[in-house]
Amino acid sequence: MKKTDASWEQIGEKFVQTMDRNQLAQCMRCGFCLPACPTYQETGQEEASPRGRIALMKALSEGLITPDQTIVDQMEFCLGCRACESACPAGVPFGQLLEQARSSFAEPLPRTLISRFLRRFFFHWLFPYPRRLRLIGSVIAFYQRSGLKRLFHRLGILRLLPTPLREMEKILPQVNSRGVRKYLGSTIPAQGKKRSRVGFFYGCIMDIVFTKTNINTVHLLTKAGYEVVIPSEQTCCGALHAHAGEKEQAIHLAEKNITAFQQARVEWVASNAGGCGAMLREYPHLLRNHRNLLDDAQSFAHSVQDVSQLLLQAQESLPFHKLTSQLVTYQDSCHLRNGMGVIQEPRQLLRSIPGITLVEMKKADRCCGSAGIYNLTHPDLAFSLLDKKMKDLRATQADTLVTTNPGCFLQMKMGIQRSGLTHQVRILHLVDLLAEAMEKGSSSIPSSRFFVSL
Amino acid sequence: MLPSELKEALQKVVGPDRLRDDPSACLTHSYDATPLFQKMPDGVIYPKSTEEIQKILSIASHYELPIITRGSGTNLSASTVPITGGLVMVMTHMNQLLEIDQENLTATFQPGLITQHLHEQVEKLGLFYPPDPGSMQISTMGGNIATSSGGLRGLKYGTTKDYVLGLTAVLPSGALLQTGGKRYKDVAGYNLTQLLVGSEGTLAVITEATVKLLPLPEYRQAMIAHFSDLDHAASTVSEIIAARIIPCTLEFLDQQTVQVIENYSQIGLPIDAEAILLIEQDGPKEAVLQDMVRMEEICKTQNATYVQVAENEEERKQLLAARRNALSALARLRPTTILEDATVPRSQIAPMVREIRRISQKYDIQICTFGHAGDGNLHPTCLTDARDQEEIERVEKALAEIFATAIQLGGTITGEHGVGLSKAPFLKSQVGTLGVEIMKGIKKVFDPQNILNPGKIF
Ligand SMILES: Cc1cc2nc3c(=O)[nH]c(=O)nc-3n(C[C@H](O)[C@H](O)[C@H](O)COP(=O)(O)OP(=O)(O)OC[C@H]3O[C@@H](n4cnc5c(N)ncnc54)[C@H](O)[C@@H]3O)c2cc1C
Ligand code: SF4
Ligand code: SF4
16 A cells, blocks of 8 residues: 555654654664674664664654655564664663654554554454453364364465465464463462462463463472462553554553552562563553553562573472483573573573583574564564574584573474474473473472373 | 666666665664764665675766765764765675685685674684774774774784785775785885775775784783772883783773773672773783783782782683773763773873863863773763753863873874764874875875765864
8 A cells, every 4th residue: 555645744753752862862873782683684784773773763753854664664674682682782772662663653654454454453352352362272272173274284275374374383382272270270379388479470372372381380380389379360461562563552451460460469470471571571661651550560560570580599499300311402582581681590490400401502692583473574584584593403403492482482393393303303491391300200290291182 | 865877877786775875774874883973875885796896986986976985884983974975885795704824824804794703713713813892793894994993902912903914995996906915024115005004995995805813822811900099000000011011901991980880780890999900911821820920919019909810711701891891881871972082102191091080070071081001092981962062062172172182192182993074173283284285195196086985084
């Protein structure tokens, strides 16, 4: 659809209103973020670098240039991996700037009918409602289990799908529409001496696609001495919304989550998905103009911890058993690393498992290309990043690849399948590997295999 | 936007994708790491070979189109800001390391090669390329050569100019100039290689370079010394040199700088010390250990309040990382960070630092000073806000006075960043009218139409 000049003007005004000038002024253009940025490394173009994007945002916010499709494309081309933030010595909050920029054109930008429909469907109809998500989950689960999947494969119907979806369909784990609460209830007591009360944020995708990981998370936490509460009123963290510029929806979801966990009266909020955890920590920024909610958002954000942080603190209560000796490598989740600053904790936990040798993968801190729905919107770059990642993975000769985020998990699994590594490398969420090490010889955590066949 | 005829001619050379003149591309090449300067070019071009550059330059000559050669755009003198418009030529696509010659101990590469990549590759072979500008993780070798970059190791090993042996460069006419080669000695006529080193893209476009390498030093050790008095730190520097020790780095940090770095990286620096010296020595293990003991003694006799020798490689790296992040950590205090590089003879460091303090108080400007004390290269850094016009005027006055003081003390307005645009007004007071006339004469021989980086240096 052709964009009229009027709507570009409107977008320009939005930029002037939305961008935070103080944050923009913090960038001193030193260029230290360039080597960390996947899109710069891939293209070698300044405009595809963090420094370039910030310069564009600044010029737009000052009305120095008018927005156009190339500039919007450049903002969409960004993975939102926030590696630039970790590299930036001046503390420029790039993730927040990116969201401001995207929200400047999210609404006025005339989109094609189909894209508008998809945005409404995902951001407004589906993700805010856990029950609808579960419904979709049960449809997929039925498809996977009923033999339809085999039939479709035999008939070659899937060839009609675009490549990323087709590859995703192949590797999607057995979906489960019931979720962790159905299996474990809403309050699970601590084992042994109680440390504190933790609210579990299960994550909307996690709970459907990785129910088993969620169950293991709760078991590990209780074993470590935490009483776990799973509030039923929690909802999607809003990360996908915020990253896509759907700010109002994100605010709405944030409010719901803050209230849900406040009512549960917990000391910590545990997340096992880097992308969700980092978003929960961003709530104070998201709600910065909502005075009445800001205090609550702040104390909520302070209480958010990645499960690896909580487990490491209680490590003495988690005697891991010896596993078959294996080489393990760890792929950072971008948002866990760059958003939550959790870098060493997962590695330390892995090193503490007897039988495991942790080998660092080259560029483990580089985005794998998953980046929310990036692999659907920009398959070329996503696959290019993924294939490089697989090269680095192969070089480690690891038997096991560990991740800490559902998006990364699926993307990496797709990579393993694509590059024919399926028989050499298995992929696990950190929590599932820890559960494996716990369960050996211990009867209190049921076998992982049990959960696989749920 | 480029005129269509010109655009067509250039597109014939590089194709449509590597020539851009839309707002997004132009805006993102309107700046470099220098605060307060910005100007849009008319277009951006990404060449991939020497031949393409030859063709681009002969087209540029024909149309009298200014060419601003750009590496990673990290220079601190606005040297790549296209002040007269024109075409920014980005060299980062030409980034191949062509050869490491282990017999002649040289490396040959394209100009877009990232400095750190060169370091990594040669060090794998037990070789060493010493120049290490603070920006080496992203600066290009072409940028390093065109500004004759320094770094932390300048005192003992010299700077980029001491390593460049040979260059291939394209003149504005499109002609190819070869200077020097893999030879350490060569006095055939004027030293054109050195003329191009530090020429800031105003004489020719460098398309290939050969530098000399050294054997990688066997051992390194670092130490830190705290001082409650600035003069004690300065006299320590003089005493170390007087004792005939040349450490590979001898870095000075004033109190404000220390506080900011500590805040940023939390490595246990003392935030109450007046000054800190960071000293590193490399070489054969025996000799290094001996030097460290002697330097430790000198620090103590010069009233250091605390001396710590790094215990292991990890600690050594941490101490140096602190220094490497200095400028960047400073950037957190105020929105705008103006980093200068006034340089004085080593013996004048204490008077210079004292003068900088006086000037900072006189104009009520926050200035943190750190730098390469061993070679007298200081970095007085103004922390300010570009949006505050009144304050910026005071900053400009303070800087002018700092430059004047440096010259008075027998120093220079720029030790390693180059003149570019930001220091062009001060060049005459540094090199005199005759000096400027000769430089302009040289420029005319290389670039009679004044199309290579016009408006820079003078
Ligand atoms: C945080 C920070 C720390 C720094 N620390 C140091 C330091 O310790 N020591 C130091 O010396 N500098 C330092 N600098 C300055 C800067 O990084 C150096 O000058 C560096 O060499 C610039 O490299 P670049 O690739 O970014 O070049 P650019 O900034 O792109 O260009 C610099 C100059 O080189 C010219 N040029 C680039 N490529 C070519 C070519 N192929 N042919 C001809 N001319 C060319 C350009 O026209 C321009 O005049 C620092 C900068 C920053 C931001
Ligand atoms: S590292 Fe930070 S300050 Fe430097 S250019 Fe990137 S965003 Fe700007
Ligand atoms: S978020 Fe990632 S892709 Fe985007 S600018 Fe930063 S480093 Fe680059």
